[in-house]
Amino acid sequence: MNEEFCKSLKIIKKQIQSWDDLPKRPSDLLNALIYLSLESPEKVEEGFSNVELNETVNKLNPQNHWGTNTDGITKRVSNGWDKLKQFWSKKEEGLHQRALEDHLTGFVKLKKRTSRGGGGNPSLYSFTYEPFDSKSDKIHEKTPLNQGEIRYFTEDVIKPSGLAKILSNKLILAGWGKVAFFSSTILIGLLVFLLLLQIPIGLTQQKTAGEAIYFLSSIFILLGLIWYGFSPIYRVIESRVEVAPWWLQPEIHNDYLLVFNRNKPQSANTIEWKRFTSECPNCKGQIIIKTGRLTHSGRLVGHCENSPREHLFSFDHYLRTGAPLN
Numbered sequence: 001m002n003e004e005f006c007k008s009l010k011i012i013k014k015q016i017q018s019w020d021d022l023p024k025r026p027s028d029l030l031n032a033l034i035y036l037s038l039e040s041p042e043k044v045e046e047g048f049s050n051v052e053l054n055e056t057v058n059k060l061n062p063q064n065h066w067g068t069n070t071d072g073i074t075k076r077v078s079n080g081w082d083k084l085k086q087f088w089s090k091k092e093e094g095l096h097q098r099a100l101e102d103h104l105t106g107f108v109k110l111k112k113r114t115s116r117g118g119g120g121n122p123s124l125y126s127f128t129y130e131p132f133d134s135k136s137d138k139i140h141e142k143t144p145l146n147q148g149e150i151r152y153f154t155e156d157v158i159k160p161s162g163l164a165k166i167l168s169n170k171l172i173l174a175g176w177g178k179v180a181f182f183s184s185t186i187l188i189g190l191l192v193f194l195l196l197l198q199i200p201i202g203l204t205q206q207k208t209a210g211e212a213i214y215f216l217s218s219i220f221i222l223l224g225l226i227w228y229g230f231s232p233i234y235r236v237i238e239s240r241v242e243v244a245p246w247w248l249q250p251e252i253h254n255d256y257l258l259v260f261n262r263n264k265p266q267s268a269n270t271i272e273w274k275r276f277t278s279e280c281p282n283c284k285g286q287i288i289i290k291t292g293r294l295t296h297s298g299r300l301v302g303h304c305e306n307s308p309r310e311h312l313f314s315f316d317h318y319l320r321t322g323a324p325l326n
């Protein structure tokens with residue numbers, strides 16, 4: 001087994017501990033596959049069967065095992081694997097960044113080999129090592145850190161699908177995407193206009209000062225919600241990165257950012273949902289990104305979870321670097 005393969009598995013093993021959104025079944029499978037690959041390196045190339053994976057899951061989780069009933073094994077492993085693949089696509093970018101930081105020149109991928117000829121031959125599951133291609137190994141991955149600086153890593157990446165994909169691909173902008181984007185902008189503008197129009201009309205109908213205050217505050221709360229909910233989508237085109245509004249926070253975390261990648265003219269522009277984290281050099285706590293307050297207003301700032309008001313760092317999403325802030 002090559003040394004980089006082994007180091008890749010160690011990086012995954014370390015990272016799994018922080019993946020609190022990884023469901024149990026794919027997590028069991030991933031741990032079992034790492035265990036088997038390290039225990040039986042001679043079998044890595046061929047791959048491991050669902051029976052071997054199931055047995056290893058049971059061995060590693062005696063308290064909470066999958067059972068030994070052979071009937072369901074194929075389905076259990078295969079379903080778990082599909083979920084693991086989905087999850088892996090979110091994590092792959094960050095894993096590659098960590099590998100580059102450790103001077104690796106490639107990383108492992110998940111591989112399922114479905115046997116031809118059907119019958120009794122089960123599918124085989126494995127990791128395969130693949131060198132990075134020079135395009136994905138971007139120049140800014142190698143930006144050296146100055147004294148005291150920290151490196152951020154991409155934690156999750158969610159590529160947009162459906163309408164969001166059309167919109168972001170076409171942003172600045174062409175064809176139907178342009179039409180959809182501008183019509184939604186006009187719709188939001190119209191909504192704001194109608195709400196503002198309500199103020200003079202509605203005010204004359206309120207009988208007491210209390211009613212008028214209640215009426216005005218409802219209008220302003222609605223306006224605020226619209227601003228708060230939609231403005232990041234527009235601001236991100238200028239600023240390249242914004243904290244995603246609450247209705248676009250996809251999962252248990254609320255520190256997803258919207259990142260606008262200007263790729264044109266080589267390829268289409270994209271907007272992705274991404275999380276970045278780093279490790280606090282003061283206390284080893286996890287640093288997450290939030291909107292800056294007070295003197296850091298208008299910026300995104302890395303906050304340490306152990307001391308969110310004192311251990312603060314700047315955040316450059318492009319170079320993935322940060323420096324201590326006072």
Ligand SMILES: [Zn+2]
Pocket residue numbers: 280281282283284285304305306307311
């Ligand atoms: Zn800290």
